[in-house]
Amino acid sequence: xxxxxxNINVEEQxxxxxxxxxxxxxxxxxxxxxxxxAYELFRIHGLPSTRNEQWKYTNITSKLERIPSQSDVKPxxxxxxxxxxxxxxxxxxxxxxxxVLVFMDGAMQSQLSVISSDTKTIKVTSLKKDPIxxxxxxxxxxxxxxxxxEMFNLNTALMEDGAxxxxxxxxxxADNIYIIHVGNNDGFYNYRHMINVQNGAHVNIxxxxxxxKVDIEALYTSSxxxxxxxxxxxxxxxxxxxxxxxxxxxxxxADIANDTEFNSFTISSGSKxxxxxxxxxxxxxxxxxxxxxxxxxxxxxxxxxxxxVKHKAPNTISREKYKSILNDNSxxxxxxxxxxxxxxxxxxxxxxxxxxxxxxNAEHDxxxxxxxxxxxxxxxxxxxxxxxxxxxxxxxxxRGIPEEEAKRLLVHAFLTDALEEIxxxxxLETFADVMNNMxxxxxxxxxxx
Amino acid sequence: MWGKKSVMFNVSNLTVSxxxxxxLKSFSLDVGPGEVHAIMGPNGSGKSTLAHVCAGKEDYTVLxxxxxxxxxxxxxxxxxxxxxxxxxxxxQYPIEIPGVTTLTxxxxxxxxxxxxxxxEVLSTPDFMKLVKKKAAELNIDDSMIKRPLNVGFSGGxxxxxxxxxxxxxxxxxxxxxxxxxxxxxxxxRLVAExxxxxxxxxxxxxxxxxxxxxxxxIKPDFVHIMYNGKIIETGDSSLALELEKSGxxxxxK
Ligand SMILES: Nc1ncnc2c1ncn2[C@@H]1O[C@H](COP(=O)(O)OP(=O)(O)OP(=O)(O)O)[C@@H](O)[C@H]1O
Ligand SMILES: [Mg+2]
Numbered sequence: 001x002x003x004x005x006x007n008i009n010v011e012e013q014x015x016x017x018x019x020x021x022x023x024x025x026x027x028x029x030x031x032x033x034x035x036x037x038a039y040e041l042f043r044i045h046g047l048p049s050t051r052n053e054q055w056k057y058t059n060i061t062s063k064l065e066r067i068p069s070q071s072d073v074k075p076x077x078x079x080x081x082x083x084x085x086x087x088x089x090x091x092x093x094x095x096x097x098x099x100v101l102v103f104m105d106g107a108m109q110s111q112l113s114v115i116s117s118d119t120k121t122i123k124v125t126s127l128k129k130d131p132i133x134x135x136x137x138x139x140x141x142x143x144x145x146x147x148x149x150e151m152f153n154l155n156t157a158l159m160e161d162g163a164x165x166x167x168x169x170x171x172x173x174a175d176n177i178y179i180i181h182v183g184n185n186d187g188f189y190n191y192r193h194m195i196n197v198q199n200g201a202h203v204n205i206x207x208x209x210x211x212x213k214v215d216i217e218a219l220y221t222s223s224x225x226x227x228x229x230x231x232x233x234x235x236x237x238x239x240x241x242x243x244x245x246x247x248x249x250x251x252x253x254a255d256i257a258n259d260t261e262f263n264s265f266t267i268s269s270g271s272k273x274x275x276x277x278x279x280x281x282x283x284x285x286x287x288x289x290x291x292x293x294x295x296x297x298x299x300x301x302x303x304x305x306x307x308x309v310k311h312k313a314p315n316t317i318s319r320e321k322y323k324s325i326l327n328d329n330s331x332x333x334x335x336x337x338x339x340x341x342x343x344x345x346x347x348x349x350x351x352x353x354x355x356x357x358x359x360x361n362a363e364h365d366x367x368x369x370x371x372x373x374x375x376x377x378x379x380x381x382x383x384x385x386x387x388x389x390x391x392x393x394x395x396x397x398x399r400g401i402p403e404e405e406a407k408r409l410l411v412h413a414f415l416t417d418a419l420e421e422i423x424x425x426x427x428l429e430t431f432a433d434v435m436n437n438m439x440x441x442x443x444x445x446x447x448x449x
Numbered sequence: 450m451w452g453k454k455s456v457m458f459n460v461s462n463l464t465v466s467x468x469x470x471x472x473l474k475s476f477s478l479d480v481g482p483g484e485v486h487a488i489m490g491p492n493g494s495g496k497s498t499l500a501h502v503c504a505g506k507e508d509y510t511v512l513x514x515x516x517x518x519x520x521x522x523x524x525x526x527x528x529x530x531x532x533x534x535x536x537x538x539x540x541q542y543p544i545e546i547p548g549v550t551t552l553t554x555x556x557x558x559x560x561x562x563x564x565x566x567x568x569e570v571l572s573t574p575d576f577m578k579l580v581k582k583k584a585a586e587l588n589i590d591d592s593m594i595k596r597p598l599n600v601g602f603s604g605g606x607x608x609x610x611x612x613x614x615x616x617x618x619x620x621x622x623x624x625x626x627x628x629x630x631x632x633x634x635x636x637x638r639l640v641a642e643x644x645x646x647x648x649x650x651x652x653x654x655x656x657x658x659x660x661x662x663x664x665x666x667i668k669p670d671f672v673h674i675m676y677n678g679k680i681i682e683t684g685d686s687s688l689a690l691e692l693e694k695s696g697x698x699x700x701x702k
Contacts, residue, residue, distance in 0.1 A: 394506050395544040395546070396558075397529040398504045400529050409553070413547060413549045414548060416548035
């Protein structure tokens with residue numbers, strides 16, 4: 001249904017929250033103009049409703065009842081360091097002397113973070129505590145001035161902290177940077193990262209977002225803005241496993257120059273509502289990108305991905321391969337747009353959106369769209385929604401494999417070709433264990449239902 | 450026959466329907482240890498249905514009858530339990546499963562069998578050794594078992610892969626559903642040798658086939674003609690020769 005009764009109450013709450021926040025900001029801060037502008041826009045438009053084509057399948061206010069209450073003091077728990085080191089991934093990263101940036105409830109924890117000793121090639125500053133570099137101010141205002149996205153505006157108005165990362169390496173060996181986010185207290189969090197990958201740089205950026213406890217009620221908005229130069233190789237993997245009551249709105253923007261490879265892969269699970277908005281621009285020629293991911297949903301989770309890939313120069317290749325597993329009462333939404341400008345001849349763009357439904361109450365809506373203005377292109381898209389094949393299941397069972405394991409094998413099999421989009425095999429291995437645990441849970445289902 | 454014949458596997462008065470059509474009609478078959486029974490019969494007479502119902506496929510309604518293996522009724526058991534009790538079905542049309550390598554599949558399957566029978570699971574190197582040995586006997590090369598299960602396998606490769614699974618799982622009763630169809634002359638001999646190597650005084654076979662050719666290699670103790678959901682004639686291997694010459698016309702009316 002397209003009509004909805006807006007939950008006016010929560011919208012007013014959010015606007016009031018913004019108003020209060022803006023009145024406490026330093027008007028001399030270089031990001032203040034963007035903040036104020038974004039606040040004005042958000043105040044006028046409010047939260048997007050399902051009348052907005054981009055939000056057709058997701059009714060925010062039916063999921064978001066209120067801003068979670070929060071206390072003013074959010075002490076870092078003594079165990080946070082232990083908690084983080086419990087993850088094999090982080091432990092290994094530290095052993096390898098990779099950079100690890102730790103955020104708790106959206107705020108950078110300098111005392112837990114390590115920046116690789118080679119500070120000449122990687123420079124990390126905090127949006128909250130450090131002066132903002134000129135490139136970041138410029139990048140921020142560019143994105144802000146072009147923007148009509150309500151949740152991005154909300155994020156601009158409220159952003160508190162984030163990592164400003166400048167990468168300038170030319171050695172042909174990738175630097176690894178881990179960004180760990182831990183949700184640790186109830187509350188409303190807003191953060192923004194800006195990443196500048198300079199010409200010729202190779203970098204792996206691995207984001208890891210988790211809830212510390214199952215009963216932390218968090219609402220957050222986050223934005224990550226990438227500016228990627230010529231001749232770069234960038235592998236980005238984001239793993240987000242929130243608890244079942246977290247609500248999050250993620251925005252990702254990327255501008256990609258010439259002759260660059262950009263692979264961005266997202267693994268998502270959990271969340272009461274998770275919105276993944278991604279706006280990827282191939283501005284230069286001869287670049288090759290993959291924007292892909294897997295969603296593993298159970299319980300009452302709802303994940304909505306809105307992906308737009310724009311080819312704005314000749315000879316670029318893009319692949320979008322998404323696979324979703326849905327169990328219990330979960331819902332998945334995917335809207336994917338490929339736009340090929342008239343000058344973007346010889347574009348190759350392939351999009352596939354596949355969903356595997358494991359329960360009769362789960363639902364998946366997919367809407368792939370192509371807008372092509374160039375004539376010499378190869379573009380294709382397809383969306384499928386299916387169930388586990390009974391013939392396959394019987395075949396495995398007839399060889400003694402118990403039903404539960406047979407299902408897990410088939411679910412895993414369904415994901416394989418998407419997982420191949422994680423081009424750095426070391427990163428893929430890194431995630432194997434956590435993914436398997438997640439997969440075991442989701443293929444069984446019955447979480448919270 | 451003399452004395453009381455010992456029966457290891459038996460189907461008695463099995464009546465099965467699919468979507469309100471009765472396919473098996475009070476079907477009965479007794480198989481003793483070490484015996485090889487061939488079932489022949491025109492297309493659509495219910496041979497594959499029988500094989501599937503024995504293996505525990507769920508789309509069928511069993512209206513009456515029993516299926517016993519070593520005195521235990523299999524009808525209450527899931528397909529995986531029937532397999533670990535010792536029943537093996539070589540599929541007429543093996544299923545392709547992209548994303549699961551043959552090796553992973555064989556390992557999961559063998560481990561499930563060992564676990565169900567309280568045996569210690571093989572170490573990975575021991576498992577690899579075993580698979581390679583059995584695969585070599587069937588002329589299956591390493592690259593094939595590393596590929597996704599049956600995906601892009603030729604008809605003959607799929608059938609050899611079925612026999613490989615049979616050899617690994619060490620079953621007591623093997624039902625082969627047209628394992629010979631789609632095989633070239635050399636592959637047919639290989640597969641038949643594979644089966645013959647597994648023959649012993651305890652293991653029994655039900656071989657469903659359209660061609661007497663296979664039975665030249667795998668000598669059956671009994672040949673049955675199945676028609677319209679039941680066995681209408683039983684004989685020895687000479688029955689297959691006769692069918693080859695004059696067809697089913699003398700038996701079906
Ligand atoms: N799932 C099903 N739904 C409807 N009819 C079915 C189904 N499975 C089998 N049948 C019917 O049951 C009958 C027996 O089929 P079955 O496959 O057992 O024959 P068969 O003896 O194995 O034949 P063939 O020699 O061609 O392999 C056929 O008429 C077939 O159409
Ligand atoms: Mg058949």
